[in-house]
Amino acid sequence: MLLIDLARTSAAVAADSARLAKIRHLAELLGRVEPDEAEIAIAYLSGELPQRAIGVGWAGLQDPPDPRLAATATLRQVNGLLDQIKAQVGPGSQAARKALITELFSAATRQEQTFLARLLRSELRQGALDGVMIEAIAKAAEVPVAEVRRALTLRGWLPAVGAAALNGGVEALRAFHLEVGRPVSPMLAQSATSVAAALGKIGGLAAVEWKLDGVRIQVHRSGETVTVFTRTLDDITAQVPEVVEAVGALSSQDLVLDGEVIALRPDGRPEPFQITSGRVSSRADVAGAREKTPLSVFFFDALRVDGADLLELPGESRHAALTGVVPAELVTPRLVTGETATAEEFYKDAVRGGHEGVVVKSPQAPYAAGRRGAGWIKVKPRHTLDLVVLAAEWGHGRREGRLSNLHLGARDPLTGGFVMLGKTFKGLTDELLAWQTERLLELSDGPADSWTVTVRPELVVEVAFDGVQQSSRYAGGMALRFARVLRYRSDKSAEQADTVETVRALML
DNA sequence: TTCCGACAGTGGGGTCGCAAT
């Protein structure tokens, strides 16, 4: 199959807003792909690379060569070049990758170049990724969608599942099963604004668990071999020997567990997320890092215990299996209750202990691998501040032509100026985007550069955020975590905005 | 007919490893 076939399909998918039409376009293409190219086609058209990451990003794609006129590149050729690009390491690799990118783009037409650039930047922008591709695969292979979803749950990588469906039908899909050593996409949680709201969504009895501010892990054990995966299924076994030892010490030889690693201080309170994150991603001198910043591990779910797959079982049964093989000190603190007051007290305890909040879980829900299931609902406290807009950046994609990303500042009473605390683009409706674009252009005091408009500091915006973290990026040494806009405060002037002292007090 | 679940898109701060300067 030719690359141009994919580029054309992608353009057609982008041009139709209806999901069913997108599915038709994708299924039509999958219906004529050759068996040995199915994996490549599915990967590209769902916005990922079979190589996963190849070391080329936004900067590496600047100044593409002139496109050619005839479309002759095949999927096999393109994918072979991507393999070569990924294989470049060591001194001179940047130039070597650049040369291969030039070779790749020189062999592409204009439409193919556009498709490749979007694919390599992970910005396909065709309104279809895995979710739509699953349906397209089912349609093209003439198998039930549920069969594709089930196989994906167990295999974790859609191109492999899709190729099996196209080439082997339902039987090939049914051959997928949970394998120790091969990670499963972790189940994710929805959010609620309060414990009461979360309990309301679950209805009746619920399990309430501490939400620890660490790194999600999935641990597999087969005999003496323990492997640790992250949320995106990366293998971090070498960075977390504490986890390997803890699971290796359990009596059960055959396990798949879901949990969190976190750096705790000697008094048991959590370190800031930055500390845990740094420790987990640090590959050099793990033993030394471990001395300084030991990791603790807590498990909250079990997907497999001693040969039994538990994914389909209710949450309570999985948790019973977990506590059957893991000692209490390695299990995330948890309470089962139907009482709102009891659950709220537990939540307050967690927050007082320095933790993120809680996850409220349905005792009945199965493990919805790879999905944001309604069976898990997280609740976290929310801080708010009234901050001043210092500048705004032009948006991309559907926000093109709109001022989108706001630079947020707190008042500094000492200087009479403002200290930047970060940016946010979240929480804005289309209506608000239109309004702020107009208003900010009125307040503009000239563009700082081609994508940022600086403004007179007059507009006050109420911002919600999860916490304040240390920052080397901003002059005040602080940055907001997960800032989002709640509303503009047209009733307030900049002199009434919150001050840096208020923010600094939140960091302690 | 209305409601709501699932998905895609739009980007945020921080940290590490690596290659280039």
Add this chain to the structure above:
DNA sequence: ATTGCGACCCCACTATCGGAA
């Protein structure tokens, strides 16, 4: 030694489609 880039850790929120109610 420092800098820039890519990848990945944490992530919130809105708009939209189409099936469920």
